Amino acid sequence: MPQTLPFTKGHGTGNDFVIVADPDGALDLSDDQVAILCDRRFGIGGDGILRVVRSAAIEAGHDAAASGAEWFMDYRNADGSAAEMCGNGVRVFARYLVDTGLAALADGGHLDIGTRAGVKRVTRSVDGFEVDLGVWRTEEDDVLVRARGLDVARPGQGIDVGNPHVVVALPAQRELEGLDLTVQPVLDPAPRHGANIEFVVPADPLVSGGVGAITMRVFERGVGETLSCGTGVAAAALAVRHWAGPAAPDAWQVDVPGGRLGVRVRTEDDGEHVLLSGPATLVFTGEVALA
Incomplete structure (x- = not known):
């Protein structure tokens, strides 16, 4: 029985x-x-x-x-x-x-x-x-990401927040909406243990009231596209903050298909910690x- x-x-x-x-x-x-x-x-x-x-x-x-x-x-x-x-x-x-x-x-x-x-x-x-x-960290290896709906492969930024991520910046909301994530994107080179893949569009303006804002979709390894991914949200905010340079804020809001999450970065004795709220x-x- x-x-x-x-x-x-x-x-x-x-x-x-x-x-x-x-x-x-x-x-x-x-x-x-x-x-x-x-x-x-x-x-x-x-x-x-x-x-x-x-x-x-x-x-x-x-x-x-x-x-x-x-x-x-x-x-x-x-x-x-x-x-x-x-x-x-x-x-x-x-x-x-x-x-x-x-x-x-x-x-x-x-x-x-x-x-x-x-x-x-x-x-x-x-x-x-x-x-x-x-503590989070960037990955130094170059990664190309191919996804259905993108005309050419795009560069991805590796981010480790306890699990592996590759973040891809897109220039416009229509490109984000046009992705077909029923098909798993291809990473080149492919990480040994795979990675979650985030596609992000920065808000315009990127920063308002000291808070950065982005929109994101994600393909999770072992799952597929999900309405939200907490570590992916953190990785996406960290990647955009990394690209934006030293003047970028430490507080971010990230919109995903399932809602909105908050990300903030805090410096401690062992390095920069990333915190996720929602x-x-x-x-x-x-x-x-x-x-």
Whole structure:
């Protein structure tokens, strides 16, 4: 008889997830099972799965447990592959912990969450939650990006925010809207572990009231085009800030098909940290027969 699996559906600006509570690490989902659960016709539907597990109960979380992060976000893409990080996912994960009573997060306090990209600190923000994604860096290698809807290959800027991204600047909104992201863009050279690919159009003017603004679409590795990608939003803002030079602001707003997210850069002792803020919503709960 199939195992019955309780779940919660949540999203951050349309980037949606199947959330499964597994505090003691007893659940072993195969790639195929994850893919079925995330299938939008034959399963629950989602861009990925967030398994809620205690850091001490999962091998990848031992360092997080030693750092005092009780909970680990075991994030899997919709095809079942494991991913280092998910910026929208961390905020939804925090919302789940708080709303179910597994953790507390007072105004002015913080909640540490373990991920494969290290421990991420979450605080409350005006529009939901803000997560410190940690130190970011640019990649020096030149990358060309070919996508259906672009007349020629465009240069891409590699950005690492705990997971890999390639950001492409486009000159006009019509070009962004004309992309066909049902087909995976091609990176040359292809990164060994793949990358998320962001296409961005700067606002005109780029900066207003000390805040930069861009519009973005994204193709996520292991998923396809999504309505939003938190780390992709951060990477896109960082790339445009990098291109704009020393006078560029540290605060950005990024519009994606699923809504708007905030990005800010803060200098700390170990370098520049990038922080992502935005809403996180739990939609419904249910049970599903696990194939």
